[in-house]
Amino acid sequence: MDNKKVKDIKDIFSMSIEEMPGTVFECSCGRPHGVDIEKMIVRSGSVMEDVIETLMPYRDGKIFVLSDHNTNKALGKSVVERLIAEGFHLNPFTFEPGAHDLLPDESSIGRLLIEMDQDDSYILVVGSGVLNDIARIISFRTNKPYAIIGTAPSMDGYASVTSALVINGKKTSIPGKYPSAIFADLSVMRDAPMIMIQAGFGDVLGKITALADWQLSNALTGEYYCEAIAGLVQKAVDKCVESTGGLFNKDEHAIGCLIEALLLTGICIGLAGETRPASGMEHILAHYWDVKAIEAGREHPLHGNSVGVGTVITAMLYELVAELVPAGISYPSVAYVAGLLEKIGAPTSPAQLGISRELFLDSIKNAVHSRKKYTLLQLCYDNGRMDECAEILTRRLYD
Ligand SMILES: [Zn+2]
Ligand SMILES: [Zn+2]
Structure with missing residues (x-):
C-alpha cells in the first residue's frame, strides 16, 4: 500500500482511465476504494x-x-x-x-x-x-x-x-x-466484428438498469450504495451513448468511448467490491438463458447481446409495475433502450437471440430464484406479480 496514491473519490471524475491504476480513493460511503491494476x-x-x-x-x-x-x-x-x-x-x-x-x-x-x-x-x-x-x-x-x-x-x-x-x-x-x-x-x-461491438454496447446499456436495481435495493432493503461509484458508471454510460451513431461506422472515437465505459464499469465493480454497479436483473436474465443453453448443449448468444435484450425486458417490467417502484428511482424507458440498440443493429427481442417462447416465459417466472441479489424481479415476486407479468411480457414479445 505504501507507494499508492491516495485521493478523494471526487477526483476520479476528472481522471483519465490511464491515471487510475494504483490509486486508493477515500469516500464518504465508508468503503475503501482501490484500483489494483498496474497499467491500463x-x-x-x-x-x-x-x-x-x-x-x-x-x-x-x-x-x-x-x-x-x-x-x-x-x-x-x-x-x-x-x-x-x-x-x-x-x-x-x-x-x-x-x-x-x-x-x-x-x-x-x-x-x-x-x-x-x-x-x-x-x-x-x-x-x-x-x-x-x-x-x-x-x-x-x-x-x-x-x-x-x-x-x-x-x-x-x-x-x-x-x-x-x-x-x-x-x-x-x-x-x-x-x-x-x-x-x-x-x-x-474498430476492426472487431460488428456483432462484438453490438455486444459491448449491450453490456454498457445494461448498466442503466443495473443502477436502477441498485437504487431500488438500497431504497427497499437498505443495501449498501455508493453515490460516487454509481455516478461514475452513469457518466461512462452517458459518454458511450452520446457516440452511439459513431459505433455504427466503427468510428475510433466512439469505439474509444465504448471500451472506456467497459473498462470503467469493470473498475467500478472492483471499487465497490461487488458486482452491484454493473449487473442487475438484465444480467440475471442473460445468465439464466446462458445456463439453459449450456444445459441443453446449445451455443448461446454473446453475453452483451443477451444483456442488451435483458435491459429492454427490464425496462418493460419497470414500466409494467411502475406503481410498485418507490419515487426517486430512475429507470430507462423501453423506447430509449430499444432505440439505442436498434441504432447499431443490435438485437432488441429474445426471439432475435433465438430464445424460445417457452424459455422466455420460464426465465421471467423463475430467474428470481437463481440469484440472491435483490432486483426488480424480487420486488415483483414479493408482491405476487411475477406470473402475471411473465404472461404479459411473453404475449407482448411473441404474439
Ligand atoms: Zn464510495
Ligand atoms: Zn456484463
Whole structure:
C-alpha cells in the first residue's frame, strides 16, 4: 500500500482511465476504494512499446502468448513477431477453430496447462472474453501474472476479478484477480466484428438498469450504495451513448468511448467490491438463458447481446409495475433502450437471440430464484406479480 496514491473519490471524475491504476480513493460511503491494476493503456495506435516495458522484468523466463485463430490473425501474429525481434523468449499458443465455439471449460483450461512450460514467467493474452476468462484462472492458480491486449470492445470482463467458466456443464463464476495490465489499441478494436461491438454496447446499456436495481435495493432493503461509484458508471454510460451513431461506422472515437465505459464499469465493480454497479436483473436474465443453453448443449448468444435484450425486458417490467417502484428511482424507458440498440443493429427481442417462447416465459417466472441479489424481479415476486407479468411480457414479445 505504501507507494499508492491516495485521493478523494471526487477526483476520479476528472481522471483519465490511464491515471487510475494504483490509486486508493477515500469516500464518504465508508468503503475503501482501490484500483489494483498496474497499467491500463487505451490509445489509437500500437501499444507495443508499453507491452514491452511491462514484460521487461520477466525477460529471463518465457512469455506464454495466448490467442485463438481469429485474434492471432488480427493481432497475435504481429505481437509475437515484435516480441521475438525484441529478444524475448516466447511460448506462443493459438487455439485452432474446432467444431464448436471455444468455451471457458475444463478442456480449454487443461489444454493451456499442457501447453504451458515450467519456465513461462508471464501470460500475455491477445483476445477478448473467453481467452481472458481462461487466462485469469490459469494465472491465479499458477501464480504467474497476466496481461491482456484486447481485440474487441465486447464485454466488461477485461477489468474484472472473476472468471466466468463452464465447469461440469454448468456456468460457474470463479474468483481470480485483475490482469496486471490491460492494453487496447483502438485501430485494432474498430476492426472487431460488428456483432462484438453490438455486444459491448449491450453490456454498457445494461448498466442503466443495473443502477436502477441498485437504487431500488438500497431504497427497499437498505443495501449498501455508493453515490460516487454509481455516478461514475452513469457518466461512462452517458459518454458511450452520446457516440452511439459513431459505433455504427466503427468510428475510433466512439469505439474509444465504448471500451472506456467497459473498462470503467469493470473498475467500478472492483471499487465497490461487488458486482452491484454493473449487473442487475438484465444480467440475471442473460445468465439464466446462458445456463439453459449450456444445459441443453446449445451455443448461446454473446453475453452483451443477451444483456442488451435483458435491459429492454427490464425496462418493460419497470414500466409494467411502475406503481410498485418507490419515487426517486430512475429507470430507462423501453423506447430509449430499444432505440439505442436498434441504432447499431443490435438485437432488441429474445426471439432475435433465438430464445424460445417457452424459455422466455420460464426465465421471467423463475430467474428470481437463481440469484440472491435483490432486483426488480424480487420486488415483483414479493408482491405476487411475477406470473402475471411473465404472461404479459411473453404475449407482448411473441404474439
Ligand atoms: Zn464510495
Ligand atoms: Zn456484463
